Amino acid sequence: KQEVTQIPAALSVPEGENLVLNCSFTDSAIYNLQWFRQDPGKGLTSLLLIQSSQREQTSGRLNASLDKSSGRSTLYIAASQPGDSATYLCAVQVRETSGSRLTFGEGTQLTVNP
Amino acid sequence: GAGVSQSPSNKVTEKGKDVELRCDPISGHTALYWYRQSLGQGLEFLIYFQGNSAPDKSGLPSDRFSAERTGGSVSTLTIQRTQQEDSAVYLCASSRPIRGPRDYGYTFGSGTRLTVV
Numbered sequence: 001k002q003e004v005t006q007i008p009a010a011l012s013v014p015e016g017e018n019l020v021l022n023c024s025f026t027d028s029a030i031y032n033l034q035w036f037r038q039d040p041g042k043g044l045t046s047l048l049l050i051q052s053s054q055r056e057q058t059s060g061r062l063n064a065s066l067d068k069s070s071g072r073s074t075l076y077i078a079a080s081q082p083g084d085s086a087t088y089l090c091a092v093q094v095r096e097t098s099g100s101r102l103t104f105g106e107g108t109q110l111t112v113n114p
Numbered sequence: 115g116a117g118v119s120q121s122p123s124n125k126v127t128e129k130g131k132d133v134e135l136r137c138d139p140i141s142g143h144t145a146l147y148w149y150r151q152s153l154g155q156g157l158e159f160l161i162y163f164q165g166n167s168a169p170d171k172s173g174l175p176s177d178r179f180s181a182e183r184t185g186g187s188v189s190t191l192t193i194q195r196t197q198q199e200d201s202a203v204y205l206c207a208s209s210r211p212i213r214g215p216r217d218y219g220y221t222f223g224s225g226t227r228l229t230v231v
Contacts, residue, residue: 034219046219046221049219091157101147101173102220104156104157106155107156
């Protein structure tokens with residue numbers, strides 16, 4: 001059974017710092033890995049999607065890497081801003097006999113202080 | 115539509131009543147998923163629809179939960195005889211047709227916050 005773990009569970013940093021969020025998964029037979037952002041009381045916003053054949057994806061100040069063989073992904077946020085404060089979720093997509101689903105980590109709650 | 119639309123955004127119901135939650139996926143997205151997020155917990159898979167295939171209902175927590183998808187588009191999640199432990203945010207997501215290893219990412223709706231009192 002696929003399990004996804006995110007470290008740390010919570011992180012508080014001053015504005016302007018670069019930071020790294022970690023995600024690990026137990027079964028390397030994934031199709032893709034996706035990072036989401038969730039603001040309080042809101043749904044999920046997709047940030048980056050990395051296919052299993054890729055090693056990284058970049059969008060603006062965000063960079064996500066994937067090491068499938070070791071079961072790890074990192075989300076790097078450069079020059080953090082207070083508006084980055086949210087919960088960041090990592091999810092892997094695996095294929096099962098009846099279809100496909102995402103398995104989520106518990107998330108990292110990020111607070112960026114002005 | 116431009117995004118995944120869910121209604122209602124908030125629902126307060128009395129214990130024992132039935133509720134229906136609606137999801138309108140992105141046009142052309144044949145895969146549709148329901149997840150549940152309880153307070154302080156991660157996302158829990160409920161059910162998955164892919165085209166005309168039989169849905170994967172393996173995540174439904176009890177027989178009080180059911181879901182339908184009409185015409186390959188709109189989906190309704192029904193909870194019968196609601197209990198307080200059903201209180202959660204119910205999230206719907208859709209994705210493009212799955213074509214083997216190069217699966218596409220999900221787009222989530224804003225969710226329905228269900229409170230059972």
